[in-house]
Amino acid sequence: MINQFRNLNPVNLLILAAYAIFMRLAIFLNLPDQLNFEFLEPYTKFFIQIPLTNYFSPAGNIFFATVLTFIQAILFNRIINNHGLLAKPSYLPALLYITGSSLFLQFLILSPALICNFLLIWIMDKFLKIGKTPNAMMTMFDVGMIIAFGTLIYFPFIVLLIMLWLSLLLYRSFNWREWIAGFIGFLTIFFFVAVFYYWNDNIAQFYKIWRPLVNKFPSTLQINFSDYLVLIPVGLIMILASLQLRENFFRSFISTRKAFQMLFFMFIIAIISFYTKPDFRVYHFLLSVPPGAVLLAYYFSNAKKRWFYESLFAVLVLCIQYFLFV
Template sequence: MLTKLFGSYRFSTFTGILILSATWVIPFIAHHTPVCTTPSPANMPLYNSIVSLFATFPRQQILTWLLLLFTAIYLNQLNSIHHFISAQTYFPASLFIILTTGFSHPYTLTPETLILPLLTWATAKIINSFKSDSLSYSFFDASFLIGIASLIYFPAILFIALLFIVLFFFRTFQWREWLYTLMGISILYGLVAAFHYLCDWPVKPWANAISMSFSTPRHFSFPSLWQSLFATMVVVLLLAGSFRMMQFIQSFKIFVKKIFMLWFIFFLVSVLLLFFSGLQPGILLPACIPLSYLFSQHLSTMRTKWLRELFLLILIALLVTIHVV
């Protein structure tokens, strides 16, 4: 039943995703305590500016909901275009919503939430480059998008490493693609510096935010027992999905194999963010992007239907409990 509700490729499933994505409203119903993020010197100035525009309830919550929903739909659209999951399914969108709302406080506008669409769009640019071995300008676009993400949340600059790893392992050497990768982020930061110079704005807030992003206390703990249980369930699915992927990845087409390797590298870079910010609200959101694809592939090819239903039931039950208790 849950598989049909959240995994099948039909309009009723999309309606279910909309309902599932609205779980952010549960804390307000249960506790009647609207929570809003406020600007802080520890955050990048661009993020503080966005937060100031959406500083009141419910504008901040609506923006957060729209960002998560847009990213979920875009993830599903990527699979519809490139067909790297075995079946046409809404599992990527459904699982992304479940993971993000389980690992974070989706009713607060964290910097990680804002960069999700940018990172997804940048990765889509890289996937497009896999279609041909000829010179691709996609790396400039991806670098520029990652640069914008780093202006919102500076540790996101680590995803530049993703581009160079792809260039080294998955592309035939073309020095212009390496140059485009460097130019994308360099031009963006050059424009920001020039704008501040022309407007006579101080760059010290940027420097302070960048330095503080590398000196944040690293606390690895979940705020509640239910989130710890949710994380344990995700780890179980991660191990099961990884084992199944290692069994079948050699049978995939080269294009599909490259895409899943790309998502694996994306996941590793996402894990690196933990060493800069610790286990803060929202820090695991970027990792939810590749995990949603891994779990989708695992669940859509799982032969034991009752076990698949059990996994989904436990995840959804824990998700609701996290936001109610």
């Protein structure tokens, strides 16, 4: 399987589509009685009404989630190949993206985090470009606006504002205009939101939008570890990928080193942003799939012993299927 996806054969697109369906067999064969799709945050529904909750049957919900995941995988694959983050262009990023997007049952349904992954992939592309442009001010402004749009869909997306400044630290020398451009882009969108609230004599509700930002990070988490055993093979592959990356780190292009550092920070921020949503669902961690999938793809792109990496991937897929079914 891995060897097949190490090249850009167009046939791999068909195999990838079949693989995306295969990874969702568990939920297709055991359809829930009802699946609600809440597309926007409550503060956004105040001025945008999109009644999608009852538009999809459970089968339709999962089908469209599969289609969106497949489209994201293709876009993600193109971006990673365009920026040369792997040993050579391949369909491995798409393969690992779909694999990572199938880890848990809640990953397989329509969710705000799934929609936001389109924006996250777009942001990744823009961040990977800022080291190659003479002036990153407009790029950062655009990213700020994208993060604002994502925040209208799913509030924890706002934490990605931190990535504006982390990326500038990694890629560029200090320029105060670039440092504030992204934040201005973000404020531009929410300025119009504030105006709408004001016109409707509801400005007090606008202030309440920001309350989750002061939530305390939980000191204890109630976790059923048996639900997350599927992460063991994922963690093993990430450790192997980190060792491989460390070995090749100083032999890589400077842009590649910075890219993986940026993706590491994005991965961590996507995970910890759950604290802004006290009633968060497992699907929140879909936001960590794009940066995480790059690291997984890096290992399989550089691994040497075919019997080992093919077996490791097979174990990962079998573990995912087992825990999805049980």
